[in-house]
Amino acid sequence: MNSTMKKIVKSNEFFMFAIILVMFCIFGIINPAFFSVANLFDLSRSMVETGILALGVQVVMISGGIDLSFMAIAVFAMHTVSKYMGMYWNDAPFILLVLMGAVIGLVLGLFNSLFIAKFKLPPFIVTLGTTNIFKGLCLVFIGSRQINNIPASMIDFSKTNLISVQAEQGMANLHIGVLILVVLALLTSYMLNKTRLGRSIYCVGGSEASAQRVGLNTVAILAFCYAFLGAIAGMTGVMHASFQRMSNPFDMIGGELTVIAAVTIGGPRVGGGYGSTAGTMLGVLLLTMINNSLVMLKIPTFWQLAVTGMIIILGTIMQIYRYKRSLKNA
Amino acid sequence: MGAPFLEIRNCSINFGGVKALQNVDFSIEAGQAYCLMGENGSGKSTLIKIISGVYTATSGEMILDGKHYTNITPKQAIEAGVQVIYQDFSVFPNLTVAENIAISGIMSGKKKTVDRKKMREVAAEALARINVDLPLDKRVEELPVAGKQLVAIARGIAQDAKLIIMDEPTTALTHKEILALYEIIDNLKKKGIALIFVSHKLEEVMQISERIAILRNGQKVLDDSIENFDVNSVAYYMTGREVPDVPYELVEVPEGTAPILELEGLTMKDKFEDITLSLYPKEVLGITGQLGCGRTELAQALFGIGEYTGTVKLNGEVVEIKTVQDALRLKIGYVPEDRLSEGLFLTRSLSDNLAAASIDDLADGIRLDYKKVEDTGRQWVEDLKIVIGDILDPASSLSGGNQQRIVLAKWLATNPRLLILNCPTVGVDVGSKSQIHEIVKDLARKGIGVIVISDDIGEVMSLCSRVLVMKKGRIVRQTNRTEMTVSQLEDYLTKEE
Secondary structure (H helix, E strand, O other): HHHHHHHHHHHHHHHHHHHHHHHHHHHHHHHHHHHHHHHHHHHHHHHHHHHHHHHHHHHHHOOOOOOOOOHHHHHHHHHHHHHHHHHHHHHHOOOHHHHHHHHHHHHHHHHHHHHHHHHHOOOOHHHHHHHHHHHHHHHHHHOOOOOOOOHHHHHHOOOOEEEEEEEOOOOEEEEEEHHHHHHHHHHHHHHHHEEEEEEEHHHHOOOOOHHOOOOOOOHHHHHHHHHHHHHHHHHHHOOOHHHHHHHHOOOOOOOOOHHHHHHHHOOOOOOOOOOHHHHHHHHHHHHHHHHHHHHHOOOHHHHHHHHHHHHHHHHHHHHHHHHHHHHOOO | OOOOOOEEEEEEEEEEOEEEEEEEEEOHHHOEEEEEEEEOOOOOOHHHHOOOOOOOEEEEEEOOOEEEOOOOOOHHHOOOOOOOOOOOOOOOOEEEEEHHHEEEEEEEEOOOOOOHHHHHHHHHHHHHOOOOOOOOOOOOOOOOHHHHHHHHHHHHHHHHOOEEEEEEOOOOOOHHHHHHHHHHHHHEEEEEOEEEEOOOOOOHHHHOOOOOEEEEEOOEEEEEEEEOHHHHHHHHHHHHOOOOOOOOOOOOOOOOOOEEEEEEEEEEOOOOEEEEEEEEOOOEEEEEEOOOOOOOHHHHHHOOOOEEEEEEEEEOOOEEEHHHHHHHOOOOOEOOOOOHHHHOOOOOOOHHHHHHHHHHHHOOOOOOOOOHHHHHHHHHHHOOOOOOOOOOOOOOOHHHHHHHHHHHHHHHHHOOEEEEEEOOOOOHHHHHHHOOOOOOHHHHHHOEEEEEEEOOOHHHHHHOOEEEEEEEEEEEEEOOOOOOOHHHHHHHHHOOO
């Protein structure tokens, strides 16, 4: 085996991929319907929201931080855009709505940055606080009622499919959201690996003091990470309302941990500096697969929670074990 | 010689009310090697941080490569060719060797994207220039300490450095690696790169630099060619007083004296083997050897860290030391090698630090008597002449020498029978070093068993009455200063088998 192959086989991503493959086969053997096109399309659609959010969360985690407020940001953007655009410009194009969501999220993310990057407060505490601020302000100023009158283009979006094929029972549809996820994942991966900005995020996560000493503006880099996640969350909020065909300000909140869990099992070490987009996406796939498929395997849904929890802990144990072994071999 | 590469004129900086540097002038030419010396807190690090743009001087100006600056940014300094190799190397453990070396170039060019092929070329070329071979794709966290330092040096020269500043470059290196570093330094000088070293090790300074500048309390007290100095005069200028270096008396152990500590066939798998030794009252026993010879593991084993086989006798009684709690119960104290991570609670107060090992004695039932904690702390500070602000200040507020005395006092407070000191004066300036030595000698005279582990040969030869030499986990020789000189022992240590 040559060294590149060896490296790939030893990588965390390959390991995740192998686990997913094994589980995939097991699920398929237990219930052959798992392999059906309809189910696979459904699975990919279920990945869209968690996946896009995870892209933002991984950037923050690579920088060595954490953000708990992204769901609150998503809801704030979702509810604001849905309410005002539904009232005043029902025909606004979908791309504009998503961009508005991104801008609102960006501003809220910068608010986090102010405390975390500029004033150096611990991100866990800051975003715990801002979660409640964003949630509260949304309920007070935007409203606490569910909004059904959302712009028409959002409803259209929920019905837009990339591919439709004839399946045994009706049509199997691959939603356009999957394409958005793939494009965003490629962009994020490019940003992290090939641009100076992306590499400086790894630098800050590896050692903030060293980063300052090679002349990096660590405040700006950290500010970018939280703003980036904010923008991603804002976009996801608008997409969420579209999928649901209404905007409920009590939605999404509580789902933070699933996203953070998906990112965590995908690779980034707590403390920052590690992680890749491929790993994050595999983490999302693994969790989504488990959540979606336990139902198909006729396992009671309450088990989903427990299984998710176990996977997080098992994944972390495996990572630490593999890391220690790699140090020993060094 | 042409115009100096770097010139600093009349530079001062204040922190709050403290004058960290006052009217300092300094200049260095291309190809010159300067050594910057001074006690902890004398302003060396501050001066370096001004040159590298981390701090902005309150007044004064700096001329770098013919350009005037009043407040230079770190980025400008790097672009002008200033590279600092910090004591902790400032590498990125999560990135590969290649990326670590090429990082300054990646971050300062015009391009917003990263060219990995070029990155590897830059890194390979830099490594070739210092004549070392490192795996480019390995993550830096997987390298040994010396490798990390080589990465830091390679990074310095990859960026067309014209001035390289090294802060305590040899503390983490073995003797052999230090010799290799000297060679690299010679090469750099020949290429016209100016070098500034910060170091506490006088012998080393004498070997690598041509000129020496000494700072004391923020002022430059001396700037001269190195030939005009010897070890004693440098120490004098740094401290402003004569530093006594009186070797510890050689102890004659009368026939039939019971040893404080006896080890028989002590072994730890892959770390050390068949260690047999005894420590008699009034002795200071030195153990020396190169990094990785098992000296630290031996010390830790005696303090209950790590599993060993063999017999340990304390005052003639066979004891088992399996955990740190066992060691505490047996009244064994251990001053670790790295006081910052293992010896101190940096953010806690000095009184808390001093009380940490003897907390049970300071408790009144289950209640802790804070007044007693503070008073006992003050007493120790006075006894060991530790220079502090307030007893409630955090441990991080002290200089290296004073921090080390706090660690020492913490163990003295437990009233130990046996005290093991692992590299007690690393990163400690000459003045404090000799004071710590005096404290250690006094302890031995009082009958506390003292083992000093150190790779500073000068230190063990002067401080210890008997020295054991370890190589590859075994004790290979016993000596003292009448049998061997410092340089003989150094040669013996580095000799290949």
